[in-house]
Structures are given as structure tokens and as C-alpha cells.
Amino acid sequence: MVVVAIVATLTALAGPSFRPLIERWRVRDTAESLTATLYLARSEAIKRGGNVTINMNPPTCANSTSSTGWGCGWTVRHTDGAVTTDLQASTEPTRVDIALTGSTGSITVDRWGMMAHKSGAGPGAPTNLAFTITPGGKPNTDISAARLCAGSGGRIVRKKGTETC
Numbered sequence: 001m002v003v004v005a006i007v008a009t010l011t012a013l014a015g016p017s018f019r020p021l022i023e024r025w026r027v028r029d030t031a032e033s034l035t036a037t038l039y040l041a042r043s044e045a046i047k048r049g050g051n052v053t054i055n056m057n058p059p060t061c062a063n064s065t066s067s068t069g070w071g072c073g074w075t076v077r078h079t080d081g082a083v084t085t086d087l088q089a090s091t092e093p094t095r096v097d098i099a100l101t102g103s104t105g106s107i108t109v110d111r112w113g114m115m116a117h118k119s120g121a122g123p124g125a126p127t128n129l130a131f132t133i134t135p136g137g138k139p140n141t142d143i144s145a146a147r148l149c150a151g152s153g154g155r156i157v158r159k160k161g162t163e164t165c
Contacts, residue, residue, distance in 0.1 A: 027135060041076050113153075
């Protein structure tokens with residue numbers, strides 16, 4: 001019984017120290033999933049001659065910490081005339097918030113692989129993407145936060161949450 005009590009006490013003390021590690025893993029997994037999606041969308045747009053979009057899933061989602069926006073997941077689609085084909089669907093990440101400043105909820109990729117997401121930039125004008133990925137409910141100053149910078153030409157870099165693209 002003494003050994004069990006000691007192990008239980010040590011477990012109770014060590015448990016909270018794993019929280020930042022788990023949050024970093026969740027942020028990293030989300031950043032890698034989003035990076036893979038952006039690369040997929042670019043390659044499909046080049047292969048299919050454009051008309052590829054990445055749309056955020058409905059504006060509200062089940063995850064309580066990520067109640068709106070890109071944190072609800074996303075879908076890659078190709079439109080050819082009146083036919084729309086889903087190429088990839090991403091589910092809602094667990095306890096992670098994702099923000100894309102100035103986003104309209106859709107990223108378009110043209111036939112040259114150039115990405116655009118701002119409505120004010122003109123129709124299809126290439127823009128840089130700066131996703132902020134944070135553990136649920138935490139600011140971008142958190143140690144686990146990350147920024148995913150995607151240039152209009154396709155280069156994607158992951159930085160700390162407070163760094164600029």
C-alpha cells in the first residue's frame with residue numbers, strides 16, 4: 001500500500017508538467033496538417049489548371065475552445081464548371097485555435113499555384129498567408145503557439161507564435 005501511495009503521489013505531481021508538452025504536440029500536428037493541405041492544394045491546382053479552393057468548415061464547430069474560424073477544420077475542393085469535387089477534408093483539431101488575419105473563409109489557388117485569401121486585395125490577387133495556431137483559449141504569446149507563414153509563391157515556414165512573417 002505504501003508503494004501504491006508513493007506512485008500515486010508522484011503521478012499526481014508529474015501530471016501537470018506534461019500539459020505544455022501535449023499542447024506543443026497538438027500545435028505541431030495542426031501546423032503539419034495545414035502545411036500538407038496547402039501543398040496539396042497547390043499541386044492539385046497546378047495539375048488541374050486552377051480552380052482549387054481551401055474552405056474553412058462551417059463557422060461554428062463542436063470544440064468549445066475553437067468555436068469559430070479555421071479551427072473548425074477545412075476542405076480542399078476543385079471546381080470544374082458546375083462540378084465540384086472534394087479532394088481532402090480535415091477534421092477539427094483538438095483544443096487548438098487557428099486564425100488567419102483578414103480571411104474571408106476561403107483560400108483560392110490559381111493554375112500557377114499562387115494563393116489568395118483577402119477580398120480587398122482584388123480578385124485572385126496573390127497574398128501571403130499568416131496562420132496563428134495556439135493551444136485552445138491561449139494567446140499567441142504562449143510558449144506552445146506557432147505561426148505558419150505561407151508565401152504567395154508557395155514557401156511555407158513555421159515560426160514562434162509572436163514572430164512576424
